[in-house]
């Protein structure tokens with residue numbers, strides 16, 4: 539991988555990295571399109587990162603679709619796919635982790651202890667191996683983006699973070715590799731997660747107290763008993779600190795984020811305003 543990057547660079551090319559855990563869908567391919575726009579050579583990494591999964595989470599059953607992923611990368615004009623093994627990345631004696639301590643608090647950080655430590659660590663490793671000029675992530679994982687932006691800033695990493703909008707199904711459901719876990723009845727309810735966020739966003743005006751916005755989201759989700767919400771949060775879109783009162787709208791300062799179980803599947807989604 540390092541040789542590929544060195545050769546690309548020697549040929550005057552910039553490198554765009556799209557880090558993924560595979561099971562590629564249209565959302566990932568939109569990240570590839572963004573990477574093509576921002577760099578001359580696009581690398582996709584596929585690695586189901588064991589250290590970002592907690593005990594009892596879906597590491598074992600996380601879908602692995604390597605052949606289809608490679609075909610999708612080829613069709614999308616990806617220049618190289620980096621597919622390390624877990625033993626190469628995390629040998630038995632691995633003992634160095636990256637811990638971002640501000641943006642990783644709250645939201646998913648509260649319910650998935652160690653998750654962002656695992657993400658920051660593996661992404662830092664991928665940056666060291668691939669040496670990209672730009673790395674592209676999806677807005678769906680808004681807290682992950684905040685953590686990684688902060689890591690890049692705090693540690694002076696020479697990588698630009700580029701963020702692509704959430705790719706959605708026609709009915710509003712945010713694309714996710716985990717959507718394939720949904721039963722057909724759950725799939726019918728799933729778009730209500732986004733509809734609930736839009737209900738919250740519709741009551742958000744400058745000066746409105748956050749609980750009013752959160753109540754609108756909760757009320758909408760409450761109409762669909764199959765959902766078991768884990769959190770509904772209005773946060774500063776950069777720091778992830780809770781927002782108490784809605785401020786200036788339209789500047790992208792507010793992140794309205796939700797995580798909810800639909801049956802056994804944990805879904806997340808967000809709106810920025």
Ligand code: PAF
Pocket residue numbers: 557558559585587590657660661679682
């Ligand atoms: O967003 C993901 O798929 C993962 O968290 C990432 C960034 C590839 C790190 O394992």
